[in-house]
Amino acid sequence: MNEYVEGNYQAVVIGAGHAGCEAALALARTGINTAMLTLNLDSIAFMACNPSIGGTAKGQIVREIDALGGEMGVNADKALLQIRVLNRGKGAAVQSLRGQEDKNRYHALMKQTLENTPNLKILQAEVTDILTENDKVIGVKTAFGGVIYCEAVVVATGVYLNGSVIAGEWKRSSGPNGFQPANELTASLIKLGFNVKRFKTGTPARVSAKSIDFSVLEKQDGETDVFPFSFLSDGVPQKQRPCYLTYTNEKTHEIIRANLHRSPLYAGVIHGIGPRYCPSIEDKVVRFADKERHQLFLEPEGDNTEEIYVQGMSTSLPQDVQKQMYRTIKGLEHCEIMRYAYAIEYDCIDSLDLYPSLEFKKVSGIFTAGQINGTSGYEEAAGQGLIAGLNASLKIRGEEPLILRRNDGYLGVLIDDLVTKGTNEPYRMMTSRAEYRITLREDNTDLRLTPLGRKAGLVSDYRYERYLKRKAELEKATVLIEKLYKPKEVLSLLTEHGFDKPNAALSAGDLIRRGISLKEIAEKTGGFEGISDDVLYTAELNAKYDGYIKKEDEQIDRFKKLEDKVLPPDIDYLSINGLRLEARQKLDKIRPQNLGQAGRISGVSPADITVLMVYLKK
Numbered sequence: 001m002n003e004y005v006e007g008n009y010q011a012v013v014i015g016a017g018h019a020g021c022e023a024a025l026a027l028a029r030t031g032i033n034t035a036m037l038t039l040n041l042d043s044i045a046f047m048a049c050n051p052s053i054g055g056t057a058k059g060q061i062v063r064e065i066d067a068l069g070g071e072m073g074v075n076a077d078k079a080l081l082q083i084r085v086l087n088r089g090k091g092a093a094v095q096s097l098r099g100q101e102d103k104n105r106y107h108a109l110m111k112q113t114l115e116n117t118p119n120l121k122i123l124q125a126e127v128t129d130i131l132t133e134n135d136k137v138i139g140v141k142t143a144f145g146g147v148i149y150c151e152a153v154v155v156a157t158g159v160y161l162n163g164s165v166i167a168g169e170w171k172r173s174s175g176p177n178g179f180q181p182a183n184e185l186t187a188s189l190i191k192l193g194f195n196v197k198r199f200k201t202g203t204p205a206r207v208s209a210k211s212i213d214f215s216v217l218e219k220q221d222g223e224t225d226v227f228p229f230s231f232l233s234d235g236v237p238q239k240q241r242p243c244y245l246t247y248t249n250e251k252t253h254e255i256i257r258a259n260l261h262r263s264p265l266y267a268g269v270i271h272g273i274g275p276r277y278c279p280s281i282e283d284k285v286v287r288f289a290d291k292e293r294h295q296l297f298l299e300p301e302g303d304n305t306e307e308i309y310v311q312g313m314s315t316s317l318p319q320d321v322q323k324q325m326y327r328t329i330k331g332l333e334h335c336e337i338m339r340y341a342y343a344i345e346y347d348c349i350d351s352l353d354l355y356p357s358l359e360f361k362k363v364s365g366i367f368t369a370g371q372i373n374g375t376s377g378y379e380e381a382a383g384q385g386l387i388a389g390l391n392a393s394l395k396i397r398g399e400e401p402l403i404l405r406r407n408d409g410y411l412g413v414l415i416d417d418l419v420t421k422g423t424n425e426p427y428r429m430m431t432s433r434a435e436y437r438i439t440l441r442e443d444n445t446d447l448r449l450t451p452l453g454r455k456a457g458l459v460s461d462y463r464y465e466r467y468l469k470r471k472a473e474l475e476k477a478t479v480l481i482e483k484l485y486k487p488k489e490v491l492s493l494l495t496e497h498g499f500d501k502p503n504a505a506l507s508a509g510d511l512i513r514r515g516i517s518l519k520e521i522a523e524k525t526g527g528f529e530g531i532s533d534d535v536l537y538t539a540e541l542n543a544k545y546d547g548y549i550k551k552e553d554e555q556i557d558r559f560k561k562l563e564d565k566v567l568p569p570d571i572d573y574l575s576i577n578g579l580r581l582e583a584r585q586k587l588d589k590i591r592p593q594n595l596g597q598a599g600r601i602s603g604v605s606p607a608d609i610t611v612l613m614v615y616l617k618k
């Protein structure tokens with residue numbers, strides 16, 4: 001293959017999936033001359049699996065990406081078919097937005113945004129090699145023989161590295177949805193010192209809407225009284241598409257049990273480790289054998305397609321078995337499958353080899369993001385892409401990286417878990433992974449993160465002005481909420497809610513903590529005019545959870561104390577007496593940045609931390 005110079009750029013992003021898009025935009029929007037390469041321009045921001053953005057804890061991540069100046073939230077609002085708040089019946093800390101997206105529109109809009117971004121070149125080409133000199137990246141090489149020189153590379157190759165798709169006896173070397181795989185880059189990564197693992201995930205069939213009897217199914221409509229994903233969007237569509245609920249049944253389960261011997265998963269053909277929280281239907285039937293039925297959602301894939309995504313029915317059973325089992329489901333008795341379900345195995349790397357900046361420890365200038373780091377999900381990928389892209393940009397600009405901590409956001413929790421604990425299966429974000437959930441709500445992400453995105457150069461003037469306006473409104477609302485009312489001013493309100501006449505002045509905050517909504521209080525007392533609903537919502541939650549927030553603030557202060565205790569990068573852990581052997585080895589491998597991170601490494605005990613503190617003092 002004849003080698004030629006394809007170009008000279010400051011940065012290269014390998015991949016145009018959810019991680020690659022955010023990384024490329026973060027680089028180009030902070031003035032870095034960037035080239036983004038993908039195997040196929042038609043896979044830009046491709047939703048290989050469910051046509052939705054958000055969900056529990058994932059909604060928080062989308063809003064964090066938006067607050068930092070990322071694109072996913074803006075794009076998701078433009079391609080919305082339906083949006084809902086999940087866990088409405090629970091506390092605000094675990095409520096999350098989930099949007100049904102028009103896949104093709106999502107792809108087309110993101111591609112357009114990328115094409116119209118200055119400093120960004122997009123090229124359809126396979127990267128086969130990452131070039132380095134003296135443990136520093138100098139460029140990449142494509143399958144065409146083209147060499148692109150650069151100072152930083154973000155690797156965001158998703159599920160394509162040695163991608164292998166499987167269903168029953170059918171197995172092909174392939175990316176998702178028939179896209180080509182990338183079968184050469186893994187060898188280059190291993191040569192550079194990456195530890196590579198094999199993971200898998202799966203997707204359900206797509207069936208034709210025309211062949212479904214929706215009349216017998218439970219309809220689930222969207223919601224219009226919800227905020228959009230992005231702080232730059234002015235509302236959600238009033239006209240939304242419904243989803244439908246249906247269930248598997250004993251007949252479905254019988255067919256699955258009768259064909260488990262043909263399941264590559266149970267026949268030991270699939271070696272990759274799958275996501276615990278997105279199990280295939282055969283896995284669910286085996287693991288929850290006592291369950292008579294499993295809930296399924298029929299989700300529209302777009303306005304200009306008949307394709308319906310059967311959420312909850314992912315499988316790698318053979319096509320003939322799929323045909324039978326899908327037709328046992330209520331409403332799908334005559335369904336026409338348009339795309340069969342399959343599983344995909346792919347290579348990913350050990351995230352313990354990364355710094356919290358997502359830079360590779362062994363070669364300077366290589367960053368990795370997304371599914372390649374062992375996560376699963378568009379949102380998790382996009383969040384890492386933004387951080388990796390921003391940190392590649394900050395490195396090129398000679399500035400300190402942006403490291404989000406566990407109290408800054410779910411992105412801080414996600415990345416800290418990856419680089420401190422690692423993962424042995426596809427990592428999906430969940431609210432239970434975060435310690436400070438009431439602080440990390442969806443509604444206040446801009447207050448926590450927009451200043452950080454601004455400092456890193458990614459938050460535009462337009463976004464920053466909107467943030468400052470919200471912040472000022474919130475300060476005004478907070479003062480009003482703490483203002484005291486004489487008992488007679490709020491007596492009727494209290495009586496309506498069955499409370500006795502108070503014998504002291506009360507603030508709106510006190511009334512909110514008694515379960516009276518701020519809307520009612522504002523209508524009764526006035527004074528909140530001109531403050532937007534989303535700001536009133538945040539002010540109300542801050543008042544309602546005042547006690548919990550104060551407690552979390554104390555915990556965060558204690559947390560920060562250990563996080564601020566920096567550990568020198570060159571400590572010889574192996575020679576520190578008093579540290580247990582396992583701790584020495586783990587600390588030596590992971591090289592934590594601070595005492596807090598050291599304490600979260602599995603196998604490092606509180607006693608080991610005490611030894612380290614004494615060592616540091618000396």
Ligand SMILES: Cc1cc2nc3c(=O)[nH]c(=O)nc-3n(C[C@H](O)[C@H](O)[C@H](O)COP(=O)(O)OP(=O)(O)OC[C@H]3O[C@@H](n4cnc5c(N)ncnc54)[C@H](O)[C@@H]3O)c2cc1C
Nearest residue numbers: 015016017018019039049127158159176182370371377381
């Ligand atoms: C079958 C299937 C089922 C899934 N199921 C779920 C699920 O149930 N739940 C869930 O949360 N997530 C699921 N996902 C995962 C979800 O799709 C990914 O998490 C998400 O797309 C990852 O984004 P990414 O940016 O890391 O990679 P991807 O979106 O996979 O994009 C990778 C990009 O890299 C490019 N690329 C790769 N190698 C090269 C190379 N050598 N040179 C140039 N370009 C290259 C590709 O062309 C593509 O543009 C599933 C994915 C698949 C394929």
